[in-house]
Amino acid sequence: MLRVTEIFHSIQGESSHAGRACAFVRLAGCNLRCRWCDSEYTFTGGDRMAVDEVVTRVKDYGCNLVEITGGEPLAQPEALDLIRRLCDARFEVLVETSGSIDITPVDRRATIVLDVKCPGSGESESNRWENLLKLKPHDEIKFVIADRVDYDWARQVIDDRNLSRWTVLFSPVWGELDLKSLAEWMLADRLPARLQTQLHKHIWGAEARGV
Numbered sequence: 001m002l003r004v005t006e007i008f009h010s011i012q013g014e015s016s017h018a019g020r021a022c023a024f025v026r027l028a029g030c031n032l033r034c035r036w037c038d039s040e041y042t043f044t045g046g047d048r049m050a051v052d053e054v055v056t057r058v059k060d061y062g063c064n065l066v067e068i069t070g071g072e073p074l075a076q077p078e079a080l081d082l083i084r085r086l087c088d089a090r091f092e093v094l095v096e097t098s099g100s101i102d103i104t105p106v107d108r109r110a111t112i113v114l115d116v117k118c119p120g121s122g123e124s125e126s127n128r129w130e131n132l133l134k135l136k137p138h139d140e141i142k143f144v145i146a147d148r149v150d151y152d153w154a155r156q157v158i159d160d161r162n163l164s165r166w167t168v169l170f171s172p173v174w175g176e177l178d179l180k181s182l183a184e185w186m187l188a189d190r191l192p193a194r195l196q197t198q199l200h201k202h203i204w205g206a207e208a209r210g211v
Contacts, residue, residue: 002078003028003046008210009061013200015113016167022065023058030071034121036173042071051082067094074101083107100126112139120146142169146176164192171196
């Protein structure tokens with residue numbers, strides 16, 4: 001059984017898949033407490049659902065792209081079975097994870113979107129750096145940037161760990177860092193990263209759930 005906060009059909013707001021229709025499975029529970037978290041409602045509660053039931057709900061949307069998110073989806077071991085089942089059913093599966101939990105058991109057919117925690121999150125000590133060595137060529141790495149300190153830290157991590165081998169995403173903390181500033185920093189440094197915004201918040205607003 002899984003603890004599920006919500007299942008919904010929306011526009012993918014982030015990653016290199018932004019703008020595509022996507023079915024989302026948002027699992028409950030998280031082992032981190034990032035200062036700027038916009039899904040604190042996932043920390044507790046959730047409805048208990050069998051993996052079969054979740055797969056059926058996803059199939060009902062008729063959408064090939066599926067994202068497993070949270071909270072922290074890998075905090076529930078049963079999520080691994082869900083990911084495998086969706087891959088078996090030939091869905092294109094994205095798994096958004098904080099990177100604080102070992103990604104080795106995740107089905108290699110899925111695409112990992114690994115969130116490297118910057119100092120501004122308050123959780124940079126939770127980064128499991130060995131996960132970077134387990135990423136596949138089609139996986140993606142995300143940095144959520146709160147300020148110039150975060151930006152400079154993330155830029156150094158990219159250089160030190162040769163992360164330009166992957167798609168690297170820079171996302172400003174909503175309501176704290178404006179897109180223009182982040183874009184100008186990235187352009188000035190010729191940064192090998194992709195600027196992104198949370199597209200769903202621009203469409204439905206920052207407080208909307210189930211989108």
